[in-house]
Amino acid sequence: MPWVDEKRLDDEAALQALDTRDSLRSLASAGAQVRRALVSAEDAGIERVSGGERPRSVLVAALGGSSLVCDVLDLLAEPGSPVPVLTRRDAPLPGWVGPLDLVIAVSQSGRAAGPLALAAEAARRGASLLTVGSADSPLAEVSARARGVHVDVAIATPSSRTALWSMLTPVLLAADAMGLAHVPRSTLERVADVLDAVAEECRPSSESFVNPAKVLALALAETVPVVLGDGPLAGVAACRAASMLARTARVPATHGALPDAASQLVATLDGPFGGGAPGAVATPGGDIFADPFLDGPAAPRLGLLALRDPELDPQAAALADAVIASARDAGAVVHEQEARSGEPIERLASLVGLTDFAATYLAIGLGLDPSVSRHVTELRDRTG
Structure with a gap:
């Protein structure tokens, strides 16, 4: 499983050294x-x-x-x-x-x-x-x-x-x-003011236990991430977040928006990453008696990032609550993020701003340069 170095996220010199293109x-x-x-x-x-x-x-x-x-x-x-x-x-x-x-x-x-x-x-x-x-x-x-x-x-x-x-x-x-x-x-x-506020909260000098983007990066580390938007607006933010996780943090991520993605997401809770396979027992904190040498490394758990729109109608919000509750019961790692209030584009900006920072911090925490991918460079060379 990938491992994020939390100390690296709080070391401004280390952040700058890996983030070669700022x-x-x-x-x-x-x-x-x-x-x-x-x-x-x-x-x-x-x-x-x-x-x-x-x-x-x-x-x-x-x-x-x-x-x-x-x-x-x-x-x-x-x-x-x-x-x-x-x-x-x-x-x-x-x-x-x-x-x-x-x-x-x-x-x-x-x-x-x-x-x-x-x-x-x-x-x-x-x-x-x-x-x-x-x-x-x-x-x-x-x-x-x-x-x-x-x-x-x-x-x-x-x-x-x-x-x-x-x-x-x-x-x-x-x-x-x-x-x-x-x-x-x-x-x-x-x-612009919303984006400035997000940038201030997510600044590199802000420590990982209070910086919301670093908190989110650590929450998604060692998981198989799924980004879920609770409606159309959050669904657009979810698509962007999944793209940033894949392209910037090099972590494969899927995304969806409710109501269409409800059954698709809940079905994955029965699979090998959801903790809901036949005979499996949900253990949100992990098995404290597991021996990594005898039992092998622990399988990564499903990591659900639920992006919430505060202006969503009650019926749609209730569906999102039910999906999130199912994920928690199955032992998935769940992180909810609600947009700031305001006009639709303001709410969207608050979600996109945060998840952009989180994907970048996740890349650096994994020891990767968020802007430079060897395989992307090789692909460009091969395709002219």
């Missing part, structure tokens, strides 16, 4: 990313998106560390958007996209093949374009040729995973301007 510092800049992105978007003329008119439809293209942009816009626009909002990770561009539609392409580097190809094809068909990425990049050039709006990523970070708010903020500002979702500048400024 991922923790970049995550702490999330609030600043929002504020700088608001200025960049306004300087770019975000109000000119789609000619200042509401498009027939909106298609958002993003992948990898930027993919949460698609999920968030879909979440916020779904309840009241007057036009369809769709997402796409890669080519081809749907055949119906034309001059009446808007394509939003997001890539921190401005070179991601999927969003770049979709933006280029959208420009060829005469669709309106909003692009978010690096200045002087191929994506920016496509947007300029198509007379679209390009917003530069305002704050440089080592990866798209740590640049989320630089890329998401202009898209949300555009959605508000077009009446697709209610995310005004004032709300985004409060989001």
Whole structure:
């Protein structure tokens, strides 16, 4: 089983030594990313998106560390958007996209093949374009040729995973301007405050027994993690958390959202990690009489990270309570995290901010650099 060195998490020098590209510092800049992105978007003329008119439809293209942009816009626009909002990770561009539609392409580097190809094809068909990425990049050039709006990523970070708010903020500002979702500048400024507060609580100098991100990292260590959102909003945060655990901490994690994932999660409690297999007895504290030399190493237990939305309706909240109770009874390690109050994007930011930090601390606690993966580098070399 993996082993997290708790002392390493409380040693600022050790944290800095392993975090070679300053991922923790970049995550702490999330609030600043929002504020700088608001200025960049306004300087770019975000109000000119789609000619200042509401498009027939909106298609958002993003992948990898930027993919949460698609999920968030879909979440916020779904309840009241007057036009369809769709997402796409890669080519081809749907055949119906034309001059009446808007394509939003997001890539921190401005070179991601999927969003770049979709933006280029959208420009060829005469669709309106909003692009978010690096200045002087191929994506920016496509947007300029198509007379679209390009917003530069305002704050440089080592990866798209740590640049989320630089890329998401202009898209949300555009959605508000077009009446697709209610995310005004004032709300985004409060989001920046929420992210600042999370960064302060999760700062490296905060000791592991009071730092909520370090507490969460230690809770998920030596488990098979499952991240569960108790509804649509927390479900988006759960998807991001599972992605960060896999890509940053190198810990395979699954995720789901209620109500769909209820039976799927509860069924795993019968399996080898849930402590509910036939003849098994749930032992939340472990078997104190087990001998690791005679009995072999203990199997990792299921680790349930339940992300909670305080604005969830009572019936949905009751289902989440029942699932969590079942997990505890089965002997799974359970950690609940409730979002802060506020508008939907504020609540989402509080969950995403915390789990981003937790995944990064988990990587460092395992002795890994959160930004550098040998196997990812090898994969890029093999695929050109």
